[in-house]
Amino acid sequence: MESELGTALMAPLWMLLSFVALGVVCARRLAIDPRPIATLLIYVIAPLTFFRGLNLGGPTPNYLLLTLGLFLASSAICLLVHRLARVLFSAQEAAVVAFSAGTGNTGYFGLPVAMILLPPEGVTLYLFCILGITLYEFTLGFYISARGQFSIRQSLIRIARLPLVYAFLIALLVEAAGITLPPIVHQGLDVFPSTYTLLGMMIIGMTLGRVTLGELDLRFIAACAVIRYVFWPLASLLAVLGLSQMLPVTPELAMALLLLGVVPMAANVVVVSMELSIAPEKGAMAVLLTTLAAPLLIPFYLPWMIQLTGLA
Template sequence: MPQLITIFLNVLAPVFLLVLTGYLAGPRLQLEARTLSRLAYFILTPAFVFNVLSQTRIELGLAGRMISFITLVYLGSVMVAFVVARLLRRSQAMTSAYVMIAVFGNVGNFGLPIIQFATGPEALGIATIYFLANLVLAFIVCVAAANVSRGFNLAMVGQVFRTPALIAIVPALLVNAANIQLPPVVVRPLDLLSGALIPIMLLILGVQLAGAGKLRFSPDLFISSAIRLISGPVFAFSLIGWFALPDLEATVGILQSSMPAAILVSIIALENDLLPQFVTTTVLFSNLVSVFSLAVVLVLL
């Protein structure tokens, strides 16, 4: 119990305090979640990705094993979500919602700060690789799930690779591989923008929570949230030995596998008119209750 309290106070509480700040300040200051989200999406995230990946030294084979690990874990969660929804005889739309919630972890808003507090800033580069791997997989699966009843739209999947964070990968890797020393006039703005990403994303989550109104509970909310919060760490702990990852990479991978559903899931559901109220409520609920599941995972680690 003392270890659990220490983990909560030192790792989880700082994250949730920033979320609470956004929740309280959002309505009072009339902050718009969409404007803040676009700032993070188009400016802060690509700056962060470029800044971290251009300086992170990770052997190519190790990066491949990391990406394979987290991809397999999240695909396992997708299979659980699909099978459970089918066994419960849910509609096609609800089955798609289950799948979307299962595949898209909040590896940015929650994953990056929690990993930084739990393991130190040196783990941010590792966490970013997992973040980008899940981003690609999740967008493809979510777009496919959201459009399964209307036919698969390849053009929409192409939009995944026009995501600003993914576009930043190529120049970052080139700078890294060539060991290019960028001048201070480039490095310092990138440092400032990168430092702003994590607090801004947590404030955005709080603003979104405040704007969501009352949570509407249902059996599907509890079941789909449980799949995201439980299947991820179960698969991660079960599969981690297959990939021969060093201790830090393994710890970060398990944590990123254990994150609640990402806010972007609700945006995709809204854009595709796929049970947006249910998906948004479930995403927010899973983020709130993840304080308990993440505390358990951190204790096990």
């Protein structure tokens, strides 16, 4: 199991790190400003990627229940961490820590791993789980992040301008109306997931290209790492154990939930921080280090968690 996981992790890891390295080169050699790219991701590429995923997945009540459950879980974790982080960090830093606490690199990193470890039904379950996390990122998560810099009114106005929620509602309306999109539309939308991954990881590199060692904040990085690699694995393990006591949990769903708990920090931490101008350099460093730690920690975590849940 550990050998299989190690092999599964290396391909997405090297792919993502190569995109980060490309971003560093672009920042240092071409002096490209990542801020317009972050805006493009949030207002154009992310909503269309989200719409495509929902449309192709064929949302059912059970699948949407998973989306709602992960949205609520991510939101609760964010609010809890935000309350605690305000004691230890400045308002902007606490906002970034709280935002990162509710999410993870479930798409760029986790999805390639899920496609190797899970059957098609399990991958579908995993996709609807990460849709809930993505919905959190661009609603409550974005609001908490904005509150580190803006007033309540300004933060709510910024959320109202985000198109991802509208993309979610339009996808549900299209499904409810039984509308089938023409093949040419699907072909056009197919380019967005890979574009989302490429630009999302390049932004991390562009941000790191401007960072000096003097800006390394070990306390901030440690807080993010503990939340991501201590709290989340424990939370996902307890979620599977708790759900299995109340209702039948298939091995595919259990594995999907466990995988959500062991992925590194989300690249969107940097994207949102860049858009709101709240400590993007610190977020980029934390994302990079947790991503580098992933191939060492995940092969250790997952077999142990699988054994405890009785999936082995």
